[in-house]
Amino acid sequence: MLLSFVSIGFAINEITTKAKELVAKMTTEEKVSLLVGKGMKFPGATQSNTGTGVGLSMEKVEGAAGTTNAIDRLGIPLTVVADGPAGLPIEPIRKNDKKTYYATAWPVATLLASTWDVALVKKVGPPWVMR
Numbered sequence: 360m361l362l363s364f365v366s367i368g369f370a371i372n373e374i375t376t377k378a379k380e381l382v383a384k385m386t387t388e389e390k391v392s393l394l395v396g397k398g399m400k401f402p403g404a405t406q407s408n409t410g411t412g413v414g415l416s417m418e419k420v421e422g423a424a425g426t427t428n429a430i431d432r433l434g435i436p437l438t439v440v441a442d443g444p445a446g447l448p449i450e451p452i453r454k455n456d457k458k459t460y461y462a463t464a465w466p467v468a469t470l471l472a473s474t475w476d477v478a479l480v481k482k483v484g485p486p487w488v489m490r
Contacts, residue, residue, distance in 0.1 A: 381433060384433055385433065389430050393428065397425055397426045397428055425439075426438060
């Protein structure tokens, strides 16, 4: 058991070191592009570097909130992002695909509060906190 924790510690240190080295190679513009993401409207943005718009990104996952910008020169791919108070909002059924895709969904907090059922909220609460 102790060996496992030591191994995990070394792995975390190695990952942290690699991440710091990667960030050090990034320009200020590249760092900002990761924070803003594609589809966001901001001064100086053009259609070519803003993507399809928040909530309309179909590049990887239909219904996702958008994507980050890729930084090709450093091998950083775009990342699909999703948000929402009820979990990950994605389209479960997609064109030309027989699969159904599932994501975590939670009751919205205001809905739970409107039940006035404290026992119910306590049942839902622990997994909500863990996410």
